[in-house]
Amino acid sequence: MTDHLIKGAAVLGGEPSDVLIRDGRIAELGAVGSIEASDAEVYDATGLVLLPGLVDLHTHLREPGREDAETVASGSRAAALGGYTAVCAMANTDPVADTAGVVEQVWSLGRDAGLVEVQPIGAVTVGLAGERLAELGAMATSAAKVRIFSDDGHCVSDPRLMRRALEYVKAFDGVIAQHAEEPMLTVGAQMHEGAMSAKLGLAGWPAVAEEAIIARDVLLAGHVGSRLHVCHVSTAGSVEILRWAKSKGWRVTAEVCPHHLLLTDELAESYDPVYKVNPPLRTEEDVLALQQGLAEGVIDVVATDHAPHTVEDKECEWAQARPGMLGLQTALSIVIKTMVEPGLLDWAGVAERCSITPATIAGLTGQGQLPHVGAPANLTLVDPNETWTVNGSELAGPSRNTPYDGMTFPGVVRATFFGGRPTVLDGKLVKESI
Numbered sequence: 001m002t003d004h005l006i007k008g009a010a011v012l013g014g015e016p017s018d019v020l021i022r023d024g025r026i027a028e029l030g031a032v033g034s035i036e037a038s039d040a041e042v043y044d045a046t047g048l049v050l051l052p053g054l055v056d057l058h059t060h061l062r063e064p065g066r067e068d069a070e071t072v073a074s075g076s077r078a079a080a081l082g083g084y085t086a087v088c089a090m091a092n093t094d095p096v097a098d099t100a101g102v103v104e105q106v107w108s109l110g111r112d113a114g115l116v117e118v119q120p121i122g123a124v125t126v127g128l129a130g131e132r133l134a135e136l137g138a139m140a141t142s143a144a145k146v147r148i149f150s151d152d153g154h155c156v157s158d159p160r161l162m163r164r165a166l167e168y169v170k171a172f173d174g175v176i177a178q179h180a181e182e183p184m185l186t187v188g189a190q191m192h193e194g195a196m197s198a199k200l201g202l203a204g205w206p207a208v209a210e211e212a213i214i215a216r217d218v219l220l221a222g223h224v225g226s227r228l229h230v231c232h233v234s235t236a237g238s239v240e241i242l243r244w245a246k247s248k249g250w251r252v253t254a255e256v257c258p259h260h261l262l263l264t265d266e267l268a269e270s271y272d273p274v275y276k277v278n279p280p281l282r283t284e285e286d287v288l289a290l291q292q293g294l295a296e297g298v299i300d301v302v303a304t305d306h307a308p309h310t311v312e313d314k315e316c317e318w319a320q321a322r323p324g325m326l327g328l329q330t331a332l333s334i335v336i337k338t339m340v341e342p343g344l345l346d347w348a349g350v351a352e353r354c355s356i357t358p359a360t361i362a363g364l365t366g367q368g369q370l371p372h373v374g375a376p377a378n379l380t381l382v383d384p385n386e387t388w389t390v391n392g393s394e395l396a397g398p399s400r401n402t403p404y405d406g407m408t409f410p411g412v413v414r415a416t417f418f419g420g421r422p423t424v425l426d427g428k429l430v431k432e433s434i
């Protein structure tokens, strides 16, 4: 394996340093010019910020079943380009990832693609039907070593089943990741329930449908003493409930998606289904509360909820369109725009929210480590002073459903190193790694 010498990178935005990568790990780290490595390939990282490789807790890779929207390989390419070195693959595939066989299939497809660590998430219930627990233990002890279980796309709405799931995973320190949506309050829902849904005549998903489930689940997690993770938190009220749950010392973590940190329900006025997503885009007040919650750590991590859909599933009437938007290649830029530029997070905070804490939640021990000698070389180099304009037709993967087409953002991912090997250099996929 070739040695790599990264020169002049600001580690977490600090002093410029040189980093030598050898045999998949950081072998040396020191002041600029202090490392001798004549055989190493040199990468000039002057002006770039070095972060631990990003880790996504919520990625829809669509394989098996909807390879026309995304595959494990195409999603891995999007992830590497976005600065990720690990993604957790959601279970709502076809067939559903509710057995050891399916999670092992996804895991080995990820290994074959070789661009990021692909950690499968297992379903909580058989077929995501919310009726019977899936084989959680078999998935946990499979080669995929599943630790996160989620029926994402659906809420585990039966409280008895949710309690049993929390009890079951406690034995192997697993976590239940809940898509918090009380289904009886979102029948026919198309967007956030508020002034805009009234104006547009679209059925609303009220904030309380999310908040009622989060309130119930933090109580259950506290009661059982087990780990709960709340997916894609989208309302100001949810942040308040999480703050309270954390003050009790319960083992509760939560994620927010980049689109909920930036976009609002006003965009639905265009009737462009690219803005249709679950949970829906909310109000300005919610956006500000989510940013504040993430800054304070009430919300622990940023997760993309990267949800590729084909043109047929997205470019149709709003009511028929599938919910979800692409996220892997734009996430870091949106975090910089909404959190770093306004001074809500520094680079250490970005590393914490986008890499270190997600890796801890997912139990990915080789990921999310602050750069130090001996650490696995999963690293991202970003140019914070450069901007780029999103071009939907140039994104990796077959799907085009980005809500950011034509928008200009700060923060260009220049290089990604996965297991000591560059997967992205100068902003492009490294050929040998594809």
Ligand SMILES: NC(=O)N[C@@H](CC(=O)O)C(=O)O
Pocket (backbone or CB within 6 Å): 060, 092, 152, 153, 154, 179, 276, 277, 278, 279, 305, 307, 308, 322, 323, 324, 325
């Ligand atoms: N977020 C979405 O709007 N859609 C997701 C499911 C989900 O994350 O709930 C999908 O699988 O398309």
Ligand SMILES: [Zn+2]
Pocket (backbone or CB within 6 Å): 152, 153, 154, 179, 231, 232, 278, 279
């Ligand atoms: Zn969801």
